[in-house]
Amino acid sequence: MSLNSSAHLRLVHPPQLDDDARWAAVERRDAAVDGAFWSCVKTTGVYCLPSCSGRPKRENVIFVSTRAEAEAAGFRPCKRCRPERFVSGALQDRIEEIDWTRAHDALNAQGWAPLGRLLSDEDCSALIAGYEEDARYRSTVIMRRHGFGEGEYRYFTDPAPDLVSTLRARLYEKLAPVANEWRMTLKQKRDAYPAKLSAYRKRCAMAGQKRPTPLILKYGPGDYNRLHQDLYGGEVFPLQVAIVLSQPGRDFFGGEFVMTEQAPRRQSRAMVAPLEKGSAIAFAVNERPVECAHGTYRVKMRHGVSEIRDGARYCLGVIFHDAL
Ligand SMILES: O=C(O)CCC(=O)C(=O)O
Numbered sequence: 300m301s302l303n304s305s306a307h308l309r310l311v312h313p314p315q316l317d318d319d320a321r322w323a324a325v326e327r328r329d330a331a332v333d334g335a336f337w338s339c340v341k342t343t344g345v346y347c348l349p350s351c352s353g354r355p356k357r358e359n360v361i362f363v364s365t366r367a368e369a370e371a372a373g374f375r376p377c378k379r380c381r382p383e384r385f386v387s388g389a390l391q392d393r394i395e396e397i398d399w400t401r402a403h404d405a406l407n408a409q410g411w412a413p414l415g416r417l418l419s420d421e422d423c424s425a426l427i428a429g430y431e432e433d434a435r436y437r438s439t440v441i442m443r444r445h446g447f448g449e450g451e452y453r454y455f456t457d458p459a460p461d462l463v464s465t466l467r468a469r470l471y472e473k474l475a476p477v478a479n480e481w482r483m484t485l486k487q488k489r490d491a492y493p494a495k496l497s498a499y500r501k502r503c504a505m506a507g508q509k510r511p512t513p514l515i516l517k518y519g520p521g522d523y524n525r526l527h528q529d530l531y532g533g534e535v536f537p538l539q540v541a542i543v544l545s546q547p548g549r550d551f552f553g554g555e556f557v558m559t560e561q562a563p564r565r566q567s568r569a570m571v572a573p574l575e576k577g578s579a580i581a582f583a584v585n586e587r588p589v590e591c592a593h594g595t596y597r598v599k600m601r602h603g604v605s606e607i608r609d610g611a612r613y614c615l616g617v618i619f620h621d622a623l
């Protein structure tokens with residue numbers, strides 16, 4: 300099975316349609332142009348795929364080219380056609396389409412940011428099927444043996460499949476500016492994070508951290524992941540990404556992605572991130588700065604997964620520093 304995300308491309312270069320052609324496509328409910336544009340319905344406040352079964356009036360519809368534009372204008376995803384679930388095109392383009400300004404604001408405000416759907420059903424299935432292929436992995440961890448929880452995970456060997464390498468390299472570039480901002484705010488002595496993952500991995504290697512950290516986790520009924528921090532040595536990139544590969548409420552029940560934050564002299568706060576199949580979350584690995592009237596303080600974050608009550612839950616973890 301191919302893990303190359305271009306194997307199931309639908310629209311690599313969406314045709315540039317004028318508004319009349321867009322409206323004609325909406326009238327025919329043309330799934331072939333899904334992803335090429337989005338129709339926002341002023342009367343209902345939702346935005347839709349061209350193939351949506353809804354029947355808006357022409358005068359109530361405006362067209363936009365990206366979901367970020369629709370959301371910025373205050374429109375919500377339609378409950379019928381679920382435009383937030385739609386994925387197509389090259390993975391790089393999906394990553395570009397994320398509203399990174401909003402993600403950066405969320406990371407600064409709460410230490411985590413939903414990135415929306417990044418992987419297609421086919422991507423998720425390929426990664427899950429690949430879990431059984433020993434040659435892809437450098438090691439397997441049975442969580443109980445280390446007191447990490449119940450379940451297991453496997454670290455990809457180098458080079459990881461295209462999909463995983465692309466995700467890691469491109470997401471790194473988007474998150475490095477936040478990492479550098481946090482480094483400055485927290486007055487850390489470490490050098491600036493380079494713009495490219497390849498340069499950062501060289502730095503990890505100089506610190507003796509040479510083993511790749513992207514992994515797939517697999518949980519069954521009764522399994523869970525204790526609150527933890529993914530630190531693998533002194534070299535730390537302060538953000539990481541997780542992508543759930545199974546659909547909650549169908550493939551598994553329970554198994555929520557949980558985070559806690561510990562501020563100085565405060566009780567911990569718990570946060571739960573809603574994650575659908577294929578959707579990604581970026582979050583703080585260990586510390587993040589919080590600015591207040593008196594200056595800046597440091598908050599510690601941990602993450603884990605609540606008990607899976609039934610079914611199977613797989614997750615792709617993308618950590619940017621390598622391991623000792
Ligand atoms: O299974 C999950 O959602 C959490 C995975 C995790 O701990 C990680 O990606 O670092």
Ligand SMILES: [Fe+2]
Nearest residue numbers: 528529602616
């Ligand atoms: Fe983790």
